[in-house]
Amino acid sequence: MSSLVPIRFQDPDMDTMAQAEGRVAIIIPSDGKMNPAARRANRLTRGAVTRLVESERFEKVKTGDVISMAWPSGMAAEALDVLVLPRRPEPAEARKAGAALAKLAGSKDLLVMSGNQVKAEDLAMGIALRSYDFDAHKTKESDEAGSVIITHQKADEIEAAFAPLYAVADGVRMTRDLTNEPANILTTTEFADRLDEMKALGLEVEVLEEDKLAELGMRTLLSVGQGSVSPSKVVVMQWNGGDKDDAPLALVGKGVVFDTGGISLKPAGGMEDMTMDMGGAGVVAGTMRALAKRKAKANVVGLVGLVENMPSGNATRPGDVVKSMKGDTVEIINTDAEGRLVLCDVMWYAQERFKPVGMVDLATLTGAIIIGLGHENAGVFSNNDTFCNAFLKAAGTEDEGAWRMPLGEAYDKQLKSRIADMKNVGGRPAGSITAAQFLQRFVKEDMPWIHLDIAGVASVSSETSYAPKGATGWGVRALSRFVQDNFE
Numbered sequence: 001m002s003s004l005v006p007i008r009f010q011d012p013d014m015d016t017m018a019q020a021e022g023r024v025a026i027i028i029p030s031d032g033k034m035n036p037a038a039r040r041a042n043r044l045t046r047g048a049v050t051r052l053v054e055s056e057r058f059e060k061v062k063t064g065d066v067i068s069m070a071w072p073s074g075m076a077a078e079a080l081d082v083l084v085l086p087r088r089p090e091p092a093e094a095r096k097a098g099a100a101l102a103k104l105a106g107s108k109d110l111l112v113m114s115g116n117q118v119k120a121e122d123l124a125m126g127i128a129l130r131s132y133d134f135d136a137h138k139t140k141e142s143d144e145a146g147s148v149i150i151t152h153q154k155a156d157e158i159e160a161a162f163a164p165l166y167a168v169a170d171g172v173r174m175t176r177d178l179t180n181e182p183a184n185i186l187t188t189t190e191f192a193d194r195l196d197e198m199k200a201l202g203l204e205v206e207v208l209e210e211d212k213l214a215e216l217g218m219r220t221l222l223s224v225g226q227g228s229v230s231p232s233k234v235v236v237m238q239w240n241g242g243d244k245d246d247a248p249l250a251l252v253g254k255g256v257v258f259d260t261g262g263i264s265l266k267p268a269g270g271m272e273d274m275t276m277d278m279g280g281a282g283v284v285a286g287t288m289r290a291l292a293k294r295k296a297k298a299n300v301v302g303l304v305g306l307v308e309n310m311p312s313g314n315a316t317r318p319g320d321v322v323k324s325m326k327g328d329t330v331e332i333i334n335t336d337a338e339g340r341l342v343l344c345d346v347m348w349y350a351q352e353r354f355k356p357v358g359m360v361d362l363a364t365l366t367g368a369i370i371i372g373l374g375h376e377n378a379g380v381f382s383n384n385d386t387f388c389n390a391f392l393k394a395a396g397t398e399d400e401g402a403w404r405m406p407l408g409e410a411y412d413k414q415l416k417s418r419i420a421d422m423k424n425v426g427g428r429p430a431g432s433i434t435a436a437q438f439l440q441r442f443v444k445e446d447m448p449w450i451h452l453d454i455a456g457v458a459s460v461s462s463e464t465s466y467a468p469k470g471a472t473g474w475g476v477r478a479l480s481r482f483v484q485d486n487f488e
Contacts, residue, residue: 203238
């Protein structure tokens with residue numbers, strides 16, 4: 001597993017700038033006004049910073065741009081990075097700027113001379129998010145991560161403000177690690193073991209095995225995993241940081257550790273990417289870690305259904321009819337529409353056992369949502385405007401793309417089955433919507449509910465502002481903010 005880059009905060013010391021190795025960053029707003037650190041760098045480099053600020057190139061800079069001077073004279077550093085940032089940036093601007101510095105630094109030491117920069121804690125958050133590398137299975141020894149030091153006139157205050165952000169960054173790191181892991185490593189058992197280890201953070205963790213799931217009647221979930229030798233499991237994680245009598249918020253995640261499609265076998269091309277089909281469970285796990293590490297003053301329960309969808313002589317067949325924990329029967333038309341079968345039982349169990357104040361489920365559920373929204377936004381479906389708008393606000397605050405999609409009776413009719421209460425697919429038209437309509441049938445009346453289809457944002461083939469290509473950890477920041485703003 002990876003680890004977060006350590007970030008230290010110190011009082012300003014101009015003498016360290018000349019001797020620091022690796023990379024040194026200074027901050028200058030687009031108007032070119034220099035703070036003391038920039039002026040010191042200018043003196044060390046014999047006016048190079050002034051020449052940059054007065055050049056035509058600087059006239060075209062945008063917020064978040066970084067201009068690098070390689071091997072600056074008068075300094076021991078490999079590069080002097082000039083970060084263009086207003087003194088009072090928006091949090092997202094500061095985070096993206098920090099991420100830009102981290103990308104340039106790589107494994108090198110990084111010294112950021114931030115002066116009295118406002119939102120320096122968000123700048124540090126961007127560094128923490130972008131300083132990520134998943135190299136657990138590379139035999140070549142990786143370069144040891146460099147140190148990050150941020151100097152600030154109010155170093156103690158910034159360090160205190162950064163502490164809860166660093167906790168959230170650690171949750172993002174966990175989600176990325178889980179989502180990046182290959183399926184021969186992250187089996188259902190290994191996944192459950194990693195979640196069980198979070199007891200050390202103060203979480204209550206239970207692992208429900210197949211015999212207990214059968215006793216509870218989670219037949220749709222078990223039908224997905226019955227073709228695999230890996231045992232199906234449900235893991236329940238409780239964080240009780242709020243008042244004892246307060247009902248919890250429930251987070252439910254799809255954890256298909258590998259998805260072949262089952263008997264409805266996927267094409268071979270690209271099937272290797274289905275190691276990320278547990279992304280929803282990964283986000284729930286990372287969010288619970290973040291809440292525990294930042295000591296959130298709220299009650300939250302995270303539940304994940306862990307299965308593997310494989311073809312075998314024991315696998316569920318197209319045409320089979322399975323009864324859910326709720327008692328409704330489902331005609332399995334396509335065994336590759338398995339995530340909703342996992343979620344519906346876990347969602348029903350969450351409501352029956354915990355009587356939550358609201359419920360959010362997450363899943364890499366449909367390719368259709370990628371066709372609709374690409375890789376910029378998760379699809380958001382909800383039965384409650386107030387609940388949904390609160391989440392959308394949190395996602396916007398955290399700069400995580402989310403877009404609300406419709407629900408409606410007309411879409412629901414596509415799930416009608418001739419021989420059972422419903423089919424598990426509604427055909428190609430509006431595939432992500434009919435998937436959400438299926439899940440809504442397992443939401444109790446008056447239960448505020450959000451379904452997040454994260455198929456397009458959980459793992460991407462090109463880097464983002466905050467992450468290298470691969471798993472993004474999308475959703476941990478938004479959900480932590482959602483809890484902070486609405487339940488603490």
